[in-house]
Amino acid sequence: MPQLRLALNQIDSRVGDLAGNADAIVRWTRHSAERGAHLVAFPEMVLTGYPVEDLALRSSFVDASRAALRRLAARLAEEGLGELPVLVGYLDRSETAQPKYGMPAGAPQNAAAVLHRGEIVLTFAKHHLPNYGVFDEFRYFVPGDTMPVLRVHGVDVALAICEDLWQDGGRVPAARTARAGLLLSVNASPYEREKDDTRLELVRKRAQEAGCTTAYLAMVGGQDELVFDGDSIVVSADGEVVARAPQFSETCLVLDLELPAAAADAPEGVVDDGLRIERVVLSEEPLAPYEPEHTGGYAERLDDDEEVYTALVVGLRAYVQKNGFRSVLIGLSGGIDSSLVAAIACDAVGAENVYGISMPSKYSSEHSKDDAAELARRTGLHFRTVPIAPMFDAYMDSLGLTGLAEENLQSRLRGTLLMAVSNQEGHIVLAPGNKSELAVGYSTLYGDSVGAYGPIKDLYKTSVFRLAEWRNRAAAERGQTPPIPENSITKPPSAELRPGQVDTDSLPDYPVLDAILDLYVDHDKGADEIVAAGYDRELVLRTLRMVDNAEYKRRQYPPGTKISAKGFGKDRRLPITNGWREQA
Numbered sequence: 083m084p085q086l087r088l089a090l091n092q093i094d095s096r097v098g099d100l101a102g103n104a105d106a107i108v109r110w111t112r113h114s115a116e117r118g119a120h121l122v123a124f125p126e127m128v129l130t131g132y133p134v135e136d137l138a139l140r141s142s143f144v145d146a147s148r149a150a151l152r153r154l155a156a157r158l159a160e161e162g163l164g165e166l167p168v169l170v171g172y173l174d175r176s177e178t179a180q181p182k183y184g185m186p187a188g189a190p191q192n193a194a195a196v197l198h199r200g201e202i203v204l205t206f207a208k209h210h211l212p213n214y215g216v217f218d219e220f221r222y223f224v225p226g227d228t229m230p231v232l233r234v235h236g237v238d239v240a241l242a243i244c245e246d247l248w249q250d251g252g253r254v255p256a257a258r259t260a261r262a263g264l265l266l267s268v269n270a271s272p273y274e275r276e277k278d279d280t281r282l283e284l285v286r287k288r289a290q291e292a293g294c295t296t297a298y299l300a301m302v303g304g305q306d307e308l309v310f311d312g313d314s315i316v317v318s319a320d321g322e323v324v325a326r327a328p329q330f331s332e333t334c335l336v337l338d339l340e341l342p343a344a345a346a347d348a349p350e351g352v353v354d355d356g357l358r359i360e361r362v363v364l365s366e367e368p369l370a371p372y373e374p375e376h377t378g379g380y381a382e383r384l385d386d387d388e389e390v391y392t393a394l395v396v397g398l399r400a401y402v403q404k405n406g407f408r409s410v411l412i413g414l415s416g417g418i419d420s421s422l423v424a425a426i427a428c429d430a431v432g433a434e435n436v437y438g439i440s441m442p443s444k445y446s447s448e449h450s451k452d453d454a455a456e457l458a459r460r461t462g463l464h465f466r467t468v469p470i471a472p473m474f475d476a477y478m479d480s481l482g483l484t485g486l487a488e489e490n491l492q493s494r495l496r497g498t499l500l501m502a503v504s505n506q507e508g509h510i511v512l513a514p515g516n517k518s519e520l521a522v523g524y525s526t527l528y529g530d531s532v533g534a535y536g537p538i539k540d541l542y543k544t545s546v547f548r549l550a551e552w553r554n555r556a557a558a559e560r561g562q563t564p565p566i567p568e569n570s571i572t573k574p575p576s577a578e579l580r581p582g583q584v585d586t587d588s589l590p591d592y593p594v595l596d597a598i599l600d601l602y603v604d605h606d607k608g609a610d611e612i613v614a615a616g617y618d619r620e621l622v623l624r625t626l627r628m629v630d631n632a633e634y635k636r637r638q639y640p641p642g643t644k645i646s647a648k649g650f651g652k653d654r655r656l657p658i659t660n661g662w663r664e665q666a
């Protein structure tokens with residue numbers, strides 16, 4: 083059987099940075115060449131970054147992507163890498179009108195190209211477009227209608243892009259019909275808790291359906307709310323895992339594969355789902371047999387808590403660095419939320435780039451000040467104290483506020499103070515709200531909800547506790563100082579906006595609240611179904627009212643890392659003005 087050394091470059095790219103992404107592609111191609119690769123691949127839309135959102139609708143950007151692809155092909159050849167076929171994702175446009183989708187010629191396409199000897203030798207567009215969750219690809223793209231096959235050293239390699247594997251039909255059965263020896267899919271699949279297991283099963287199933295070895299190459303890094311966790315997988319035709327790349331880190335997965343020779347009478351023409359086989363022959367001759375050196379390896383999986391924590395670190399780091407910042411600023415209350423955010427920030431950008439401010443009011447407990455100082459001591463982040471009493475008194479003298487207005491004023495003074503320091507010193511402010519608080523609106527608009535990025539906005543409060551405990555345990559196991567003071571984990575959560583206030587004055591206990599929210603927010607259950615699941619009717623209705631009434635607040639909350647199938651972002655879109663209320 084012919085042999086082929088495949089290099090899967092599981093790398094990060096930055097949306098819109100065509101020049102920077104092209105540099106990375108050249109760098110990793112050179113690395114692949116040094117390792118003797120015969121075919122090199124990069125993730126979905128690596129040249130433009132993913133997702134490009136409405137940039138796809140701008141002609142100038144589509145033109146720039148196409149021009150960057152042409153330049154990249156030429157540059158690879160100029161730099162002595164032209165003999166190597168390189169598969170690169172980019173943004174293209176359809177040359178022909180697509181009346182079926184009501185689109186004239188020129189509609190954008192999520193595309194990939196094979197570059198070889200300075201030329202673009204094959205292009206194709208994603209056939210199945212994802213249009214749920216965060217994706218919206220019907221808004222941007224028209225689908226491709228070919229079954230691209232690249233013949234390299236006597237092996238037929240069928241090509242696909244991400245969603246092509248997730249939906250039935252299309253390129254997977256077409257790869258079998260085309261009698262391909264390898265199915266190579268390039269992907270940008272956003273991280274969600276437990277999605278790695280789903281992907282593994284998916285790739286195993288599709289490999290068996292395609293009847294050939296299947297390589298699934300994934301992107302890593304972060305883009306606004308999304309994290310890409312890597313975890314590229316290669317599976318044999320009978321569904322056995324051959325290689326698996328590490329989660330969350332850039333890598334070049336190189337492996338020597340023995341693959342069936344291309345059939346002399348390999349089919350031509352239109353096959354499954356109306357896909358037309360487009361075969362480009364680069365080299366018919368199999369390579370002279372060689373001793374296999376690379377197996378790709380099998381990287382160990384992270385356990386669930388470590389995986390989520392790492393996703394939060396990667397998401398925050400990507401946001402800070404890709405937006406040109408170095409440092410972050412956090413209001414430190416000594417509570418669990420701001421402490422966990424600080425620990426994540428120290429891991430993401432280094433404690434030397436994390437600035438914390440304690441802003442005690444007259445209601446602040448001694449432990450809130452001590453716990454914040456202790457967190458700073460343990461992590462080494464920059465710490466200062468700015469009491470808000472003088473500003474608070476000035477407002478109170480002028481306005482004579484009472485009740486909720488007085489409570490929220492403290493939070494707003496802290497928000498204003500953080501933004502002032504951000505302006506002065508150049509750090510971005512992190513908003514410490516968790517998913518439970520965001521769900522029920524338990525935060526002050528323009529107060530503790532100010533900020534550039536919300537690292538834990540998709541983490542329910544019960545998970546906040548679990549991850550804080552995990553982070554401390556992980557530090558202890560490594561012989562390091564656990565970052566989060568024990569007292570911040572064990573004391574009852576409190577906003578400390580009035581004497582003796584605790585969260586449970588206004589909210590149900592977090593385990594119950596989070597269970598109801600999981601059903602309502604994450605699973606779109608109605609009130610009847612949630613009550614039938616065993617929760618108190620009054621409590622369910624009160625919780626659902628709070629969630630519905632807080633839609634306006636969520637829309638004004640900063641973006642933050644998505645780790646669930648339904649984060650408060652593009653995954654969940656509800657009207658603010660909404661007369662519908664659940665009954666039970």
Ligand SMILES: Nc1ncnc2c1ncn2[C@@H]1O[C@H](COP(=O)(O)OP(=O)(O)OC[C@H]2O[C@@H]([n+]3cccc(C(=O)O)c3)[C@H](O)[C@@H]2O)[C@@H](O)[C@H]1O
Pocket residue numbers: 486489490493519523524525526527528529530576577579585588634658
């Ligand atoms: N549909 C809508 N569209 C746009 N704006 C709307 C609106 N409904 C009310 N509003 C406006 O929103 C404002 C009320 O919201 P807001 O000022 O935030 O105040 P509000 O939600 O009434 O109070 C904040 C709540 O969060 C709690 N809190 C605050 C801070 C920290 C924490 C914590 O533990 O982390 C908890 C606090 O104890 C209190 O229960 C008003 O100006 C109102 O006019």
Ligand SMILES: Nc1ncnc2c1ncn2[C@@H]1O[C@H](COP(=O)(O)OP(=O)(O)OP(=O)(O)O)[C@@H](O)[C@H]1O
Pocket residue numbers: 412413414415416417418419420421439440441442443446450496514519530575576577578
């Ligand atoms: N005394 C304080 N000093 C500095 N920041 C504060 C202080 N109190 C509140 N904050 C900021 O406002 C956010 C909301 O805090 P709050 O105490 O109201 O409740 P929380 O949601 O339980 O958060 P945490 O667990 O961090 O205390 C905090 O995470 C923190 O960033």
Ligand SMILES: NC(=O)CC[C@H](N)C(=O)O
Pocket residue numbers: 126212243244245246248269270271272
């Ligand atoms: N880029 C894509 O097509 C992603 C869609 C796919 N279902 C995923 O989440 O992995």
